[in-house]
Amino acid sequence: MRYEDLLHPTPKGLYCPVGDFYIDPVQPVERALITHGHADHARAGHDTVWATRQTLDIMAIRYGEDHCRSAQPVRWRELFGLNGVSIGFWPAGHVLGSAQVLVDFDGVRIVASGDYKRRADPSCEPFEPVPCDVFITEATFALPVFRHPESSGEIRKLIDSVRQFPDSAHLVGVYALGKAQRLIRLLRQEGHNGTIYIHGALKKLCDYYESEGIHLGPLAPATVDGGKKGDFAGAIVLGPPSAFTDKWGRRFPDPITCFASGWMQVRQRARQRGVELPLILSDHCDWDELLNTITEIAPKEVWVTHGRDDALVRWCTLNGIKARPLHLVGYEDEHE
Amino acid sequence: MKDFATLLDRLVLTPSRNQKLALMVDYFLRTPDPERGYALAAITRDLDVTSVKPALLRALVAERMDEELFRLSYDYVGDLAETIALVWDAEQRTANKNGLSPQDGQTGAAPSTPPPSLTEVVETLNRLGKADAMRQLTVWLDLLDASGRYALLKLATGGMRIGVSARLAKLALANFGARHIDVDIIEIEELWHGLDLPYVDLFQWLSGQADKPSHRAAAPFRPVMLANPLNDGDMRKLEAGHYAAEWKWDGIRVQVTSEAGVRRLYSRTGDDIGRAFPDLLASMDFEGSLDGELLVGRPADDGALAIGSFSDLQQRLNRKTVSKKLLQSHPVMVRCYDLLALGDTNLRGEPFEERREQLEAFVPQLDPTRFDLSPLLPFDTWDDLAEARKNVPHPVIEGVMIKRWDSAYVPGRPKGPWFKWKKDPMIIDAVLMYAQRGHGKRSSYYSDYTFGTWTDEGTLVPVGKAYFGFTDEELKQLDKFVRDHTVDRFGPVRSVKATMDFGLVLEIAFEGIQRSPRHKSGVAMRFPRVSRLRWDKPTREADRLSTLVALIDSQTV
Numbered sequence: 001m002r003y004e005d006l007l008h009p010t011p012k013g014l015y016c017p018v019g020d021f022y023i024d025p026v027q028p029v030e031r032a033l034i035t036h037g038h039a040d041h042a043r044a045g046h047d048t049v050w051a052t053r054q055t056l057d058i059m060a061i062r063y064g065e066d067h068c069r070s071a072q073p074v075r076w077r078e079l080f081g082l083n084g085v086s087i088g089f090w091p092a093g094h095v096l097g098s099a100q101v102l103v104d105f106d107g108v109r110i111v112a113s114g115d116y117k118r119r120a121d122p123s124c125e126p127f128e129p130v131p132c133d134v135f136i137t138e139a140t141f142a143l144p145v146f147r148h149p150e151s152s153g154e155i156r157k158l159i160d161s162v163r164q165f166p167d168s169a170h171l172v173g174v175y176a177l178g179k180a181q182r183l184i185r186l187l188r189q190e191g192h193n194g195t196i197y198i199h200g201a202l203k204k205l206c207d208y209y210e211s212e213g214i215h216l217g218p219l220a221p222a223t224v225d226g227g228k229k230g231d232f233a234g235a236i237v238l239g240p241p242s243a244f245t246d247k248w249g250r251r252f253p254d255p256i257t258c259f260a261s262g263w264m265q266v267r268q269r270a271r272q273r274g275v276e277l278p279l280i281l282s283d284h285c286d287w288d289e290l291l292n293t294i295t296e297i298a299p300k301e302v303w304v305t306h307g308r309d310d311a312l313v314r315w316c317t318l319n320g321i322k323a324r325p326l327h328l329v330g331y332e333d334e335h336e
Numbered sequence: 337m338k339d340f341a342t343l344l345d346r347l348v349l350t351p352s353r354n355q356k357l358a359l360m361v362d363y364f365l366r367t368p369d370p371e372r373g374y375a376l377a378a379i380t381r382d383l384d385v386t387s388v389k390p391a392l393l394r395a396l397v398a399e400r401m402d403e404e405l406f407r408l409s410y411d412y413v414g415d416l417a418e419t420i421a422l423v424w425d426a427e428q429r430t431a432n433k434n435g436l437s438p439q440d441g442q443t444g445a446a447p448s449t450p451p452p453s454l455t456e457v458v459e460t461l462n463r464l465g466k467a468d469a470m471r472q473l474t475v476w477l478d479l480l481d482a483s484g485r486y487a488l489l490k491l492a493t494g495g496m497r498i499g500v501s502a503r504l505a506k507l508a509l510a511n512f513g514a515r516h517i518d519v520d521i522i523e524i525e526e527l528w529h530g531l532d533l534p535y536v537d538l539f540q541w542l543s544g545q546a547d548k549p550s551h552r553a554a555a556p557f558r559p560v561m562l563a564n565p566l567n568d569g570d571m572r573k574l575e576a577g578h579y580a581a582e583w584k585w586d587g588i589r590v591q592v593t594s595e596a597g598v599r600r601l602y603s604r605t606g607d608d609i610g611r612a613f614p615d616l617l618a619s620m621d622f623e624g625s626l627d628g629e630l631l632v633g634r635p636a637d638d639g640a641l642a643i644g645s646f647s648d649l650q651q652r653l654n655r656k657t658v659s660k661k662l663l664q665s666h667p668v669m670v671r672c673y674d675l676l677a678l679g680d681t682n683l684r685g686e687p688f689e690e691r692r693e694q695l696e697a698f699v700p701q702l703d704p705t706r707f708d709l710s711p712l713l714p715f716d717t718w719d720d721l722a723e724a725r726k727n728v729p730h731p732v733i734e735g736v737m738i739k740r741w742d743s744a745y746v747p748g749r750p751k752g753p754w755f756k757w758k759k760d761p762m763i764i765d766a767v768l769m770y771a772q773r774g775h776g777k778r779s780s781y782y783s784d785y786t787f788g789t790w791t792d793e794g795t796l797v798p799v800g801k802a803y804f805g806f807t808d809e810e811l812k813q814l815d816k817f818v819r820d821h822t823v824d825r826f827g828p829v830r831s832v833k834a835t836m837d838f839g840l841v842l843e844i845a846f847e848g849i850q851r852s853p854r855h856k857s858g859v860a861m862r863f864p865r866v867s868r869l870r871w872d873k874p875t876r877e878a879d880r881l882s883t884l885v886a887l888i889d890s891q892t893v
Binding site for chain 1: 342345346348349350351352355358359362401402404405406408409412413414415418419422423481482483
């Protein structure tokens with residue numbers, strides 16, 4: 001059978017007609033396989049959802065227990081059947097519980113990797129390469145300019161700045177799921193043992209990571225009533241980026257705006273957002289990691305989902321790898 | 337290089353002056369000589385290295401990577417040096433088929449040669465010719481990380497923009513020094529032009545490890561005395577008889593110093609700007625130091641100097657070289673305010689009255705086509721002066737200066753002895769026509785506004801641009817108005833709906849207006865800013881172009 005007959009893009013998302021299921025559908029469907037808990041991949045309102053236990057937990061935290069009629073937890077690396085199609089979940093290294101989905105039917109193996117990264121991340125399971133005919137890859141940072149530096153160096157930048165500006169609060173914009181917890185873990189690894197302050201929007205997910213055995217150290221809410229401005233001098237405060245441009249951000253003394261994102265590689269991006277201390281820290285592959293992953297897995301075809309597909313397809317073509325863009329819609333660029 | 341690159345990255349993105357200072361002080365404290373000296377020179381733009389053409393770099397990358405991938409990258413980033421810094425070893429890394437390192441880190445063996453220091457970069461580049469410099473650059477690019485490559489490329493192409501003035505860097509030096517010794521910026525400014533790269537003796541002194549560098553260059557900069565603004569009513573507390581007054585000319589405040597054969601023209605921040613004014617330097621055959629205003633001035637029939645407009649002066653600014661033609665058509669001169677030194681006598685401790693007397697005797701001895709005396713304004717009461725301020729005799733006068741007769745020449749902006757009393761700005765009502773996105777923190781806002789006035793035929797003609805004067809809250813309202821009422825787009829510029837019946841009227845304040853053949857409207861304003869948003873005013877009631885033209889004539893009476 002042709003690969004496209006097993007899995008192909010539709011307006012609702014990637015669809016498998018043989019098994020009659022979708023992967024990360026953007027609209028409510030009967031059967032959904034969800035790769036990870038970010039809002040653009042995991043939506044509420046499906047009938048039956050297959051996902052890792054952690055992804056289901058995260059969806060329940062975000063949307064409530066009733067986000068679907070039936071939640072089917074899937075164990076790592078265990079194959080199960082769906083209308084005759086064999087399915088398995090392997091770690092993707094993106095956020096806690098994030099998975100690549102293997103779809104295997106009639107000798108054709110397709111891996112939909114969802115979002116993934118290859119960096120060490122002390123807050124989730126590492127990516128595992130899975131042999132396949134078609135590897136479906138994201139392309140969020142698929143340009144040769146995106147070369148994420150070592151995470152520890154980026155964390156040192158933040159710690160150095162806290163030393164340089166002991167009277168300032170460092171306000172770090174982070175995505176609530178994954179980036180926040182990873183940043184906290186990385187700070188702990190670099191020896192920052194003090195209390196880290198978090199915006200209320202981060203609390204539930206931090207608590208959840210903690211309950212999953214990912215220790216985050218002392219955290220405290222950054223929203224004390226009746227507090228004084230000086231209370232947060234020298235503090236590291238994490239919150240969604242939008243919170244800091246809001247009135248909420250005014251409580252902090254001499255704030256220094258930081259933003260942890262792969263986009264911070266490009267100076268103009270930092271300038272546009274008014275970021276004073278960019279931290280290049282991404283939960284996606286950079287250019288090298290994308291190419292290395294494709295080289296390592298050596299699939300017969302590469303399909304490129306959301307992001308900068310033109311450069312990645314170009315590179316594949318130059319290197320004799322069959323590649324095509326899928327033009328999936330509805331997925332965001334690392335949640336800007 | 338890494339620490340220097342980090343400092344640059346931080347300085348460029350840090351808007352706060354105090355935080356910039358803290359970053360520089362911290363760097364000076366943690367960096368040894370001579371590295372910190374070269375960094376200082378890079379910041380103050382006193383670093384001159386063999387430069388490399390950006391086009392050559394472009395060619396270098398083309399050899400290394402696919403043209404199409406480079407194009408996509410460059411399109412995305414927009415800055416050539418930054419693109420090259422980011423993509424530099426992309427092909428090499430991806431050519432590495434040794435598989436992955438699952439560790440946080442990159443594939444490929446660590447280079448055995450350490451990356452170069454800033455010192456090594458500067459000293460090597462200055463030794464090498466252009467061709468060798470290019471070869472050396474590629475070696476270094478391989479050894480540095482992206483941030484280091486960016487700093488290197490900006491250094492080597494001469495495109496470094498850090499957003500730190502030379503004065504702020506000197507203030508950082510003073511703050512650094514104050515941790516070890518008793519020093520202030522004035523001492524550093526005085527010393528600056530006698531120092532050589534990489535400023536080891538300066539840093540040793542500021543660290544308390546050596547005496548103050550004794551080598552004093554001839555014709556040093558003497559830190560300038562500045563005035564405080566005078567607000568209406570302030571003068572009721574002042575005794576008119578204790579003060580002298582003179583016009584405040586709107587040129588470039590300069591210090592003209594000629595000592596022991598060394599001739600220097602300093603800006604008020606201590607930058608040596610003499611190279612752009614060879615005509616003036618040639619006339620500085622005296623021993624002493626003058627404070628005055630640099631203006632364009634041509635000898636008139638009566639022997640006095642006729643002052644040119646500010647746009648005349650602009651022709652002479654920011655030029656590295658000046659053509660003969662321009663030297664003749666736009667000669668510069670100095671209108672003298674004060675005498676700081678005469679021969680080898682320092683006059684700064686003397687009262688203004690005494691210095692003025694010496695100045696009046698001194699200036700007539702100088703080349704009359706290049707130097708004249710700023711006349712004092714006779715007045716008995718503050719009302720007399722207010723009357724004079726209302727009727728300035730020349731458009732290049734921006735107000736009056738008030739100086740206490742007994743004031744010594746004190747560097748900085750001491751409270752009390754000197755005041756500036758600017759004329760009231762001119763005001764017009766204009767209609768918003770185009771808006772452009774701003775830069776830095778304003779890059780998501782339409783913050784640069786082109787405004788127009790009505791012709792007799794009833795069409796709008798652009799008369800100026802303004803990008804300040806409004807509050808942050810007003811900026812948000814303006815931005816929303818622009819986005820909601822865009823009728824056309826040209827790149828970053830939006831054309832905004834503006835008709836007789838619809839549009840936004842901006843009250844524009846400005847310091848002066850003159851004819852300008854370069855502009856379609858034929859007029860050019862000085863220092864225009866948005867002083868009020870006139871949501872209430874119908875566009876048809878905005879001012880006419882003919883009103884502006886009439887203003888030009890009214891101010892030269």
